[in-house]
Amino acid sequence: xxxxxxxxxxxxxxxxxxxxxxxxxxxxxxxxxxxxxxxxxxxxxxxxxxxxxxxxxxxxxxxxxxxxxxxxxxxxxxxxxxxxxxxxxxxxxxxxxxxxxxxxxxxxxxxxxxxxxxxxxxxxxxxxxxxxxxxxxxxxxxxxxxxxxxxxxxxxxxxxxxxxxxxxxxxxxxxxxxxxxxxxxxxxxxxxxxxxxxxxxxxxxxxxxxxxxxxxxxxxxxxxxxxxxxxxxxxxxxxxxxxxxxxxxxxxxxxxxxxxxxxxxxxxxxxxxxxxxxxxxxxxxxxxxxxxxxxxxxxxxxxxxxxxxxxxxxxxxxxxxxxxxxxxxxxxxxxxxx
Amino acid sequence: xxxxxxxxxxxxxxxxxxxxxxxxxxxxxxxxxxxxxxxxxxxxxxxxxxxxxxxxxxxxxxxxxxxxxxxxxxxxxxxxxxxxxxxxxxxxxxxxxxxxxxxxxxxxxxxxxxxxxxxxxxxxxxxxxxxxxxxxxxxxxxxxxxxxxxxxxxxxxxxxxxxxxxxxxxxxxxxxxxxxxxxxxxxxxxxxxxxxxxxxxx
Numbered sequence: 364x365x366x367x368x369x370x371x372x373x374x375x376x377x378x379x380x381x382x383x384x385x386x387x388x389x390x391x392x393x394x395x396x397x398x399x400x401x402x403x404x405x406x407x408x409x410x411x412x413x414x415x416x417x418x419x420x421x422x423x424x425x426x427x428x429x430x431x432x433x434x435x436x437x438x439x440x441x442x443x444x445x446x447x448x449x450x451x452x453x454x455x456x457x458x459x460x461x462x463x464x465x466x467x468x469x470x471x472x473x474x475x476x477x478x479x480x481x482x483x484x485x486x487x488x489x490x491x492x493x494x495x496x497x498x499x500x501x502x503x504x505x506x507x508x509x510x511x512x513x514x515x516x517x518x519x520x521x522x523x524x525x526x527x528x529x530x531x532x533x534x535x536x537x538x539x540x541x542x543x544x545x546x547x548x549x550x551x552x553x554x555x556x557x558x559x560x561x562x563x564x565x566x567x568x569x570x571x572x573x574x575x576x577x578x579x580x581x582x583x584x585x586x587x588x589x590x591x592x593x594x595x596x597x598x599x600x601x602x603x604x605x606x607x608x609x610x611x612x613x614x615x616x617x618x619x620x621x622x623x624x625x626x627x628x629x630x631x632x633x634x635x636x637x638x639x640x641x642x643x644x645x646x647x648x649x650x651x652x653x654x655x656x657x658x659x660x661x662x663x664x665x666x667x668x669x670x671x672x673x674x675x676x677x678x679x680x681x682x683x684x685x686x687x688x689x690x691x692x693x694x695x696x697x698x699x700x701x
Numbered sequence: 702x703x704x705x706x707x708x709x710x711x712x713x714x715x716x717x718x719x720x721x722x723x724x725x726x727x728x729x730x731x732x733x734x735x736x737x738x739x740x741x742x743x744x745x746x747x748x749x750x751x752x753x754x755x756x757x758x759x760x761x762x763x764x765x766x767x768x769x770x771x772x773x774x775x776x777x778x779x780x781x782x783x784x785x786x787x788x789x790x791x792x793x794x795x796x797x798x799x800x801x802x803x804x805x806x807x808x809x810x811x812x813x814x815x816x817x818x819x820x821x822x823x824x825x826x827x828x829x830x831x832x833x834x835x836x837x838x839x840x841x842x843x844x845x846x847x848x849x850x851x852x853x854x855x856x857x858x859x860x861x862x863x864x865x866x867x868x869x870x871x872x873x874x875x876x877x878x879x880x881x882x883x884x885x886x887x888x889x890x891x892x893x894x895x896x897x898x899x900x901x902x903x
Contacts, residue, residue, distance in 0.1 A: 368888065371891075372885055375887055406823075406895055411891070414844065414859060414864055414894075415866070417844060419737075419741055422737050422741075422757055423754050426758065427733060427736070430732055430761045430762060431729075434765055
């Protein structure tokens with residue numbers, strides 16, 4: 364089949380006089396020796412003859428005038444109206460640019476709003492100071508805003524978001540501010556969160572603004588629990604993310620704080636904080652504090668196991684940015700001397 | 702005052718140059734020189750007299766409008782035919798049904814006698830002076846009918862070669878294809894045309 368196509372191609376080139384002299388000689392020899400090829404050549408020649416003998420059609424009379432008229436018409440169309448069209452085009456282009464610019468500004472505004480919502484500062488003055496390398500603001504600690512009282516948030520206002528990041532504050536009072544300060548500082552140091560803590564000192568107060576992971580916080584509280592008894596009062600407040608609304612748990616224990624912090628969602632955190640707040644208040648009203656404490660139930664100090672390697676994989680020290688990403692608890696500890 | 706081109710026989714390059722300078726007489730000479738050949742080629746490809754006239758007119762308007770873009774890398778002749786063929790092929794794509802419709806109407810008029818003459822010509826090796834036979838209007842119509850059954854590319858190449866008489870190198874330039882493609886496409890076109898002619902005569 365392919366050979367037949369090749370022969371056809373060769374024969375057509377022969378008919379059209381498109382072969383070299385040598386190729387022509389070869390084709391002539393082929394035709395002389397092969398009757399089938401000779402017959403095919405005649406068929407193809409007849410095709411060519413039929414077509415080339417078709418009557419030649421001349422262009423209609425007046426073609427030249429038609430072309431000339433058409434050219435003149437196009438020239439006229441492309442001259443005077445063109446300036447007018449250009450002005451319209453310029454105006455249209457300007458309008459489009461203005462609309463585009465307005466759309467761009469609107470888009471930027473929306474994006475800015477979204478970004479501000481996500482990362483912008485909160486309005487509450489009680490927002491814990493984040494240890495991000497910035498200078499801490501003047502710590503004139505008038506942070507008594509959340510009154511040490513019971514639950515202040517209505518049920519209906521509980522947000523349904525997950526507790527990816529939340530703010531809280533622990534207020535401790537002590538007779539020996541110096542000793543308490545030393546203990547808290549050591550606990551912070553021992554748990555490797557010193558770098559993420561901004562301490563501040565006042566005559567009657569010590570403030571520690573800490574940004575850390577839940578794991579870090581649990582370790583810190585486990586360390587603080589050993590000295591928990593030295594504090595006269597302990598009060599833990601959490602930010603409900605409802606502007607200015609906090610839940611405060613009075614007489615809180617370190618274990619309760621860990622439980623509050625370790626909830627999977629903000630909703631869960633708020634709920635358990637409310638439960639502890641009610642429970643602790645009830646316990647305060649009882650004359651002999653008959654409600655059994657967790658310690659009485661055989662649960663002693665919070666045991667937060669230190670992470671250990673379970674494989675041969677080498678421990679790699681986390682980079683700062685990695686730790687930064689894990690800092691989803693912002694805790695302000697305020698130790699007040701009596 | 703007479704134009705520089707009025708009585709002198711000058712080649713395309715000079716005419717094109719004069720045309721670029723705004724010499725309308727040179728422009729007219731270019732049109733007159735090629736209008737019939739371009740019209741005939743277009744007509745054989747599109748098979749419609751009115752459309753062929755319009756396409757020829759459009760071809761020359763395009764040529765004149767774009768004469769400044771003609772770089773002279775090919776001859777003016779191939780450049781002009783390239784414009785004509787492109788316009789015609791675009792037309793064929795847009796109006797694929799029209800050409801066949803007009804030819805179908807014509808085919809009914811072909812008499813048995815015409816078919817007999819053509820059949821004899823194709824099969825009898827001793828058939829006398831085929832050109833004379835083909836000049837008969839009816840036979841021409843049968844050939845064109847078979848021609849229109851070819852696809853656009855094959856019809857164009859066979860028209861350029863067998864009707865316009867263009868050589869393979871010029872065809873390659875006009876259609877912007879390789880020389881080998883010209884040979885193979887032309888071979889297939891002739892072979893198919895032969896088959897279609899035989900089918901017409903059944």
